Amino acid sequence: MFATSSPPPSGPWAGAARTEPQPRAPLRTDLLDTLMRLHREGVAARETRRLVPDAIEHRDLIRWEQRAARELRSMFDEVGWPGLDVVGEVGAEAAWWCVLLCDRLTAFQRDAHGLLQDAGERQAAPARHLAYLDDRLLMHHGEPQQFGTQHQLFADGCVEPYPVDNPALVAERRRSIGLPPTACRTAALRLLSLTRGPPLDDHR
Template sequence: MDYTTIAERIINLKNEDLALRDKLIKNGQLSEGYNEEMEKLHNSNAEILNEIINTIGYPTLDKVGKEASEAAWLVIQHSIGQPGFMRKCVKLLESAVSENKANPRSLAYLTDRIAVYEGRPQLYGTQFDWDENGELSPRPYDDLANVNQRRKSVGLNTLEEQTDIMRGQVKSENQAPPTDLENRKQKYDEWRKAAGWIK
């Protein structure tokens, strides 16, 4: 098995994703719902990565190296229109982390992202969105003390520190809160239903 070529292919998927994100930030289009071009790329990347996973299993550190393993996680994290694929990957990632073959932080982020889309409280506080006050805030979580304890266990900073970082990042990217939060929430729920996250 030529893991070097596979690793390069996975890294290329990530680079395409980030290049498109940068383009959307520059054009001020990142905050306007799920961009069609981005959705198409995320779905296509998920399809390619799924084929790779079906061939080699989860792209673990020992198979593809740190950069490609983290790139695979980013592609999975962004494959939000593919609930089945994300749920399949979180199970594979749990096994890889238990064998010290993947980063536990990646598992924390993916676990939270799935929880948020399914409408459950997140465990690590990694997922953020705009609140009623126009501030970027963590999506609902169970309990701050427990969240900070879990974050510490996987090498993350406190939720309070992360909130400051995230708010600074959206300012530096000139991202603005949505003008109509209620309408955005409604579209988000319609999208979750259409994608198969909720019934």
């Protein structure tokens, strides 16, 4: 089984919903450049030849996660969460995307979650970013998600939503943070897929 995130509602650089802060011009273009490079490398690692990655492609995914986590930790130490006020809208999206997909480094994701939460409170990150990461961490712990952002990609290429806590409330939860009703774009979900192997929390 493979773990995926449903893509943001209107493409990878989706704009603000009604609850999201206004985008700002990036102040740290050096950090923006780093984030965009990590994003490009992450996408390249996921553009596998098959519906699911083979052993070599899987190795490349792990190497990217470790490299991305190291560089992001250094960035966190310097500026905290690289949000809208630091790297602009595109940079903030790239930072969130990279953290979300470092699935074997769950301790890193938990640390990043706290920084992202702080950024959201000061309107430096969209509410949906935290919702996606909340659901991702719940999935890693085998618990049902809250916002319906996560999907499972199976070895045969089938994509299914990860179980949700109290599904009758999902639409209201999503609406409360500006997310539209759930939708599954299979091609985009497969691009975000990662094997849910053992955590590598000792690698930084």
